[in-house]
Amino acid sequence: MTAASTPGGDTAVTAVTAASGGPAPGTPSAARTAATGAPAGAPTGAPTGAVPDGRWGGSALYGVWITLLGAVGLIFSAVIMVEKIHMMQDSGFVPSCTVNSVIACGDVMASDQASAFGFPNPIIGLVGFPVVITVGMALLAGARFRPWFWWGFTAGLTLAVVFVHWLAYQAVYEIVALCPWCMIVWAVTLPLFVTTLVHVARERRRAAGEEPVRRNALPALVVLVWYLGFAALIIQQFGSDLFASS
Numbered sequence: 001m002t003a004a005s006t007p008g009g010d011t012a013v014t015a016v017t018a019a020s021g022g023p024a025p026g027t028p029s030a031a032r033t034a035a036t037g038a039p040a041g042a043p044t045g046a047p048t049g050a051v052p053d054g055r056w057g058g059s060a061l062y063g064v065w066i067t068l069l070g071a072v073g074l075i076f077s078a079v080i081m082v083e084k085i086h087m088m089q090d091s092g093f094v095p096s097c098t099v100n101s102v103i104a105c106g107d108v109m110a111s112d113q114a115s116a117f118g119f120p121n122p123i124i125g126l127v128g129f130p131v132v133i134t135v136g137m138a139l140l141a142g143a144r145f146r147p148w149f150w151w152g153f154t155a156g157l158t159l160a161v162v163f164v165h166w167l168a169y170q171a172v173y174e175i176v177a178l179c180p181w182c183m184i185v186w187a188v189t190l191p192l193f194v195t196t197l198v199h200v201a202r203e204r205r206r207a208a209g210e211e212p213v214r215r216n217a218l219p220a221l222v223v224l225v226w227y228l229g230f231a232a233l234i235i236q237q238f239g240s241d242l243f244a245s246s
Contacts, residue, residue, distance in 0.1 A: 055144035056203035065195060067136030069188040070129045076184045077125025083181075084109050084120050097180045102241045107177035113170040121167070125185055128160065132192065147207070150200050157193040164189050168230065172237050186230075191223045 083095045087109055095105035108114060114121055135153065138145075164186045171178055198219050205211070235242070 053144070054207070055146055056150055056200075056207065057142070057144040058139040058199060058203075060140060062195065062199055063136045063139035065136070066192060067133050067140070069192050070132030070136060073125055073185050073188045073192075074129035074133065076181045077122045077129060080105075080109070080179070080181050080185070081120060081122035081126060084114070084122060095179075095181075099180075100241070100244050102176075102178060102238050102244070103180060104177040105179040105181065108171055108175055108179040108182060111170075111175045113167065113175060116163075116167075124163075128156070131156075147204075150203065154196055154200050157189070157196055160189050161193045172233060176237075178234070178238075187227070190226050191219075194219045194223050194226075 079096075083093075083097075083105065086093045087095070087106065093106075095109060097103070097105040117124075135145075167182070168186060171182070202214075
């Protein structure tokens, strides 16, 4: 501790030396420390990991990722819808993705399961994927959403994944035919669900002031195992017929 005298002869308050590193009492730095609880030189504002206004955002990478997946899903939903309309207008129309007796989009599109809710299934994609694209573009523009929005977004993707699994089962074991365009839609829905689930879990931890766990390889591994599981079931069911000529 050292003491210094002012020109008026008054003894100044003692200053804390480098041993403590703190500001002298009565100085602006000390007042700031007392008011904010933060040491001198620390940035003001929300603590590290806190989420302003209770809203959750997203990284640019996540925004780009879901935008691209949403665009792919939308494109192929539109393709399926167009070919479905052609089939309704012309009973002899053969969809572009029909290759042989197994890879036969016509069989799938003509099935009852292709209109599970009384209207063509692609309409669900034509409505749902633009929502995904909009969310991705909004995140790229810096938008942040309330937690209830993210829980609703995740719930929607959860229902989509459940529906995809039902459709996959119906195609492989009931219709006994595959539609490649439909399978592309399935393929983008799975990573959309997994990455969004991970994103929401991280934002939830960040909102609680905790450091989010970053295991980027784990979501990719889950999706890969999912794909391999689908492929194994398809190969087991159809075997060499998958590659037979028409």
